[in-house]
Amino acid sequence: MPSVTQSTPVGAGLPLTVSRTGGFAGFDDQVLISPDGVATVSSRGKETIRCKLAPSLLTTISQASQQVDWAGLVATKPTTKHPDDMILAVSANGKTARIEDPKVKPLAAPVNALLTEAAIPPGKLCTKI
Secondary structure, three states, X not given: OOOOOOOOOOOOOOOEEEEEEEOOOOEEEEEEEOOOOXXXXXXXXXXXXXXXXXXXXXXXXXXXXXXXXXXXXXXXOOOOOOOOOEEEEEEEOOEEEEOOOHHHHHHHHHHHHHHHHHOOOOEOOEEEO
């Protein structure tokens, strides 16, 4: 078990892509997080904005990503389960999973924070660059 003095390097477990598609509102959003903390946000598949994630959010996402067993995931794109199904998915290391998949559970809370507070810069967790 790591001691308190050890720290995870910023950006470890990245790059990571978060996508939100479908739903009643017809979402088509994507956030690509690079190891240096720069997020490239596209909304409705068009508008692209770049912003710098707050260090606290970047660290949380990076640490959560490292807890995921990416090798245990299947390399398939998630499909809708019912009409108007909104798919929230994370992708890294060539693998993709819906956020409710138990294998990516560590990412659920930070991804929700990312999408609600950081995805539309200027937000308090993502500063436009």
